[in-house]
Amino acid sequence: DAGITQSPRHKVTETGTPVTLRCHQTENHRYMYWYRQDPGHGLRLIHYSYGVKDTDKGEVSDGYSVSRSKTEDFLLTLESATSSQTSVYFCAISEGTGTGAHEQYFGPGTRLTVT
């Protein structure tokens, strides 16, 4: 299994509080991704990173920010959590070299509940 960890694994927070989720990899992969998964919506991309300090928005980026100061860490921040951000969050990584396929490997997920 790819070396991907996410922390915390579970979190309950109140509306309006800031929350930071961490994704850590030991594979030295260039690309890192944050997805959220909700019933009826499948997985949706929030943000991704294509290198240290290089990030871009996904399809559901409103209300989220990310940072990547080291290859191994990708942080997802909810500046002011809302109930609509209650979800399961998955981090993924991919090597992303060359012109071939770039499979993604996923972490175990963080279950976030905003009350």
Next chain:
Amino acid sequence: DAKTTQPTSMDCAEGRAANLPCNHSTISGNEYVYWYRQIHSQGPQYIIHGLKNNETNEMASLIITEDRKSSTLILPHATLRDTAVYYCIVKGGGTSYGKLTFGQGTILTVHP
């Protein structure tokens, strides 16, 4: 990325081969076929991918038709632990990074 169509659900007896079909009739020449699965409450797990040729790894085999418009994932000896949602995804290679589009997938139930 090309659209894929999969059956909603399938059953398989433990120890038998599970054959999961996927249609991707609009696939273009540089797009790969990927298979992932998600066991309840876990992160999606990469299984296998292919471009034109059939592929096999320790988890599964991938059979792609000659016209590339459909494919089949084969789990040769299904176990109860293979019960999961299986996703077929078509995506371009090269610089086409970014999101994977997970559809509804196929719910595979392996029964004793």
